[in-house]
Amino acid sequence: MSRTFLERFLGMLRDHTNGAAEPEGAKADDDPSILDLRHLPMRRMRVRGTAYVVSSRRRLSAGAHEYILRREPTNKHDSYAIAIYDGTNKVGYLTTSTASRMAPLLDLLGHEGYRVGGLPSDGVSVKLWVDVPLMDGLKRLVKSHAPRSSDLEP
Template sequence: MKVGTSLIVVSLSDALEGWSEEKYRDDPRFLWTGVAGTQYFQRELLTLSAGNYSATLRPEFDNPHDSNAISAYIGDRKIGYVGRNFAYMIAPQIKCLDLQGIECTVIANVSYAAKDDPAVATICLPTTIGLDRYAPERRLVESVLHAWERLSLTLRAEIAKDGYHLTESTWRQVRSRRYLVKDYKLFENARAFDDDRIFNVAMQELRLAARARARSEREQRNRQIVKMAEAGDSSAGIARQFGLSVGTIRNIVQKARSENS
């Protein structure tokens, strides 16, 4: 896909040939949902007749209220926003496409309950699964992990100490190095560290990997403790060597014996 292209996530021919919510209800690639904030865009909506339209999703990088905000447009008319919770899920991939100059086109429906009632807008959105073939989440996560490896050992250790959560201090340090993420323009505004899902997924992977390493090291240590105890070393001596209490050593040995009995 080249810069300036339009990515049609839901076929527009469906909109012209009796497209309906039921067609995509059980498809994990799509979600049919209401457009948020339509009460603020009634002037634009009231210029549209009831029916299906092609709509574009546009990430609002500088939105002061929500760094994951995604607005919906029919032509040049802004009709509202993707709901906050769902926008959090798809914003990284929508941002990635937008930064490549690729416009995400979907189907929107405008309806009126009665002649003088406000306009209601609904939209068929792509899920993360639906977007994955165009902006693979795995590639975005790996770009963050690659950038992580290029941070200083001191900074990584500080973040790891805090359970792979950013503090105000580490936030500023990482933000100053956001250029390290080449495939995905991460942290586009000052709030994005708290809100960016791809970053959170990457940190969770690091967190789980750290736990797995700690568990493996603990199991290896415990096997060594049991081996020393079986060789006749005293609990006090083993405790001093490993920096543990005598009670902990005895518990480790007792547990190993009960598991092997």
């Protein structure tokens, strides 16, 4: 009986990771202040403002396949600002129009950061890309996390 491509691929992955279920580093952080949004439907957007926070040379090697979105409500230019981090380094922002729609929803969720996917620089272009949750999915998540009135009673 011949094995399917998927079975062969999973076998190779298992061999490469010494039988571990996930490759090292693929596990979600146990940090409760970061909410993982990668399960939501997403759209890919260009990271904005990278020239203001990362040098051109650094942008060629910056970015990641995983980003953290962090609200910046005290940002002097935009109180709805959402910064994008590749680990501990800020690499840019969401557009103001996207941030103005997302910020109130993220504020309701109340976490320090939100894990999403994306793409780093390809080594030629300095453009970075981030996966941003679609608004309908984010609204459903907020609704599912909202406390029930019975939870608020003493």
